[in-house]
Amino acid sequence: MPEKYQWQSALATLGLEARALAPVAEPGVTLSERRVGTQLVIRGDAAEAEFAAGVSSVLGLDLPTEPKTAHRKGDRTLLWLGPDEWLAVVAGEGEDRLAVSLAEALVDLHHAIADVSHSRAVIGLEGPRAREVLMKGTNVDLHPRVFAEGSCVQAHLGRCHMLLHQLDAAPRYDIYVHRSFAVYAWSWLSDASREYGLSIASSGAVR
Amino acid sequence: MLLIECPWCGPRDDQDFTYGGEAHIARPERPEKLSDEQWGDYLFMRSNPKGTHLERWVCNGCRRWFNVCRDTVTDEITAVYRMGEKPPGAIKKAGRKS
Ligand SMILES: [Zn+2]
Numbered sequence: 028m029p030e031k032y033q034w035q036s037a038l039a040t041l042g043l044e045a046r047a048l049a050p051v052a053e054p055g056v057t058l059s060e061r062r063v064g065t066q067l068v069i070r071g072d073a074a075e076a077e078f079a080a081g082v083s084s085v086l087g088l089d090l091p092t093e094p095k096t097a098h099r100k101g102d103r104t105l106l107w108l109g110p111d112e113w114l115a116v117v118a119g120e121g122e123d124r125l126a127v128s129l130a131e132a133l134v135d136l137h138h139a140i141a142d143v144s145h146s147r148a149v150i151g152l153e154g155p156r157a158r159e160v161l162m163k164g165t166n167v168d169l170h171p172r173v174f175a176e177g178s179c180v181q182a183h184l185g186r187c188h189m190l191l192h193q194l195d196a197a198p199r200y201d202i203y204v205h206r207s208f209a210v211y212a213w214s215w216l217s218d219a220s221r222e223y224g225l226s227i228a229s230s231g232a233v234r
Numbered sequence: 235m236l237l238i239e240c241p242w243c244g245p246r247d248d249q250d251f252t253y254g255g256e257a258h259i260a261r262p263e264r265p266e267k268l269s270d271e272q273w274g275d276y277l278f279m280r281s282n283p284k285g286t287h288l289e290r291w292v293c294n295g296c297r298r299w300f301n302v303c304r305d306t307v308t309d310e311i312t313a314v315y316r317m318g319e320k321p322p323g324a325i326k327k328a329g330r331k332s
Contacts (some may be wrong), residue, residue: 094296109296110242149242166247181244181295182250 036060036230037148037209047229055156055223058216061149061201061228065125067115068108071138081132085125086115097179097192104201106179106192114143114190114203141217147190148209152216156223161191161200163219171196185215239314240293241300254290256280257301258321286312288321 038060047059064175071078079090088098090113097106102118117125126142133140152160156167167182168174179192189212190203204212217225236248243250261270262276266280281287292299303313303325313322 094244109298166249181297223263 034145037206038063038150038213040210041213043227046067046227050228051224053224054154054226056152056154056160056220057226057228058213058220059151059228061151062118063116063147063149064119065115065117065123065142066144066147067126067129067136067142068141069113069115069129070111070140071133071136072111073138078133078136078138081136082113082115082129085128085132093220095180096177099177099194104192106190107157108190109140116149146153146206147203148206148212150204150209150213150216151199151228152202152204154223154226156220157198157200160216160219160223164215165189165191167191171198174216184212187212187215198218236309236311238291238311240296240298241314241316242298243293243295246293246295248255250294251291252305254292254299257288257290286325288325 044059069082071082072078073090073092079092082105086103086105088103091098091105091107094107094110097104099105106116107116108114110188110200113174115125115129126140129140159171161184162187165182167180174180174193176193176195176198179190181188181190183189183202184191184202187204187208192201193199193201194201202212202216237245238248238249238251239245259276260278262272265273268276284307285305287304289302289304290299291302299317301315301317301319301321302311303315303321304311313325315321
């Protein structure tokens with residue numbers, strides 16, 4: 028794992044901070060980069076009460092056991108990836124000990140923790156036309172009746188894999204893509220957003 | 235297009251799945267006791283029924299394997315069940331000569 032000071036955004040080549048200085052009035056869609064401090068893949072048996080309790084005692088979030096849902100509080104998010112697999116995301120810095128704390132809390136239980144902090148880039152997509160942008164590139168049903176605040180799903184966006192998380196009804200989304208696909212995903216989203224009026228916001232932490 | 239019901243994710247487009255061949259083929263416990271013909275049968279021979287077929291699929295969303303009962307003529311899916319489970323009662327594995 029690289030040292031913190033060596034960390035570089037997967038979208039660094041795009042000069043997003045400079046482009047964020049010229050916001051568009053009444054944009055249909057706003058894109059931004061989300062800064063993520065720590066990402067951990069946690070595996071274990073959700074039916075084991077001690078496992079669920081151990082994870083939530085460290086993260087301060089209940090383990091989502093309902094498929095395709097995520098729990099979020101402050102700068103922390105816990106996303107369902109599979110029946111025995113979750114992704115914990117913490118925006119803030121100084122969370123280097125999170126994996127250690129989790130391992131300590133789960134010490135006698137069947138589990139696995141993998142630090143994947145540098146594996147994914149996160150793109151924020153929001154605005155009144157944000158859902159329509161996504162609908163151009165994924166086969167997932169995004170109607171609010173089936174995909175709403177707190178929903179997450181692993182699917183395709185254009186030609187790349189994404190983990191999509193809806194944050195609220197605005198709608199606001201966080202889109203997790205593998206780091207090497209970050210520029211592709213950003214370019215795809217910019218292109219798909221253009222007809223609705225695209226504004227670029229300064230990067231912020233995953234909210 | 236097929237709409238396949240992942241046991242965890244629910245109904246999804248068939249693009250979100252990958253096919254994994256015939257289901258319920260157990261690896262022989264003692265391969266060294268088998269004749270070449272028996273081992274070849276395990277490795278390569280598959281039933282190819284016209285009609286009910288029990289098969290494995292993997293969901294590319296939650297990345298879990300599961301079993302599907304599909305009619306190879308109509309593509310109708312009549313059952314979906316998890317790994318390790320038996321096919322629902324009425325469904326029989328189609329004609330394989332023993
Ligand atoms: Zn699934």
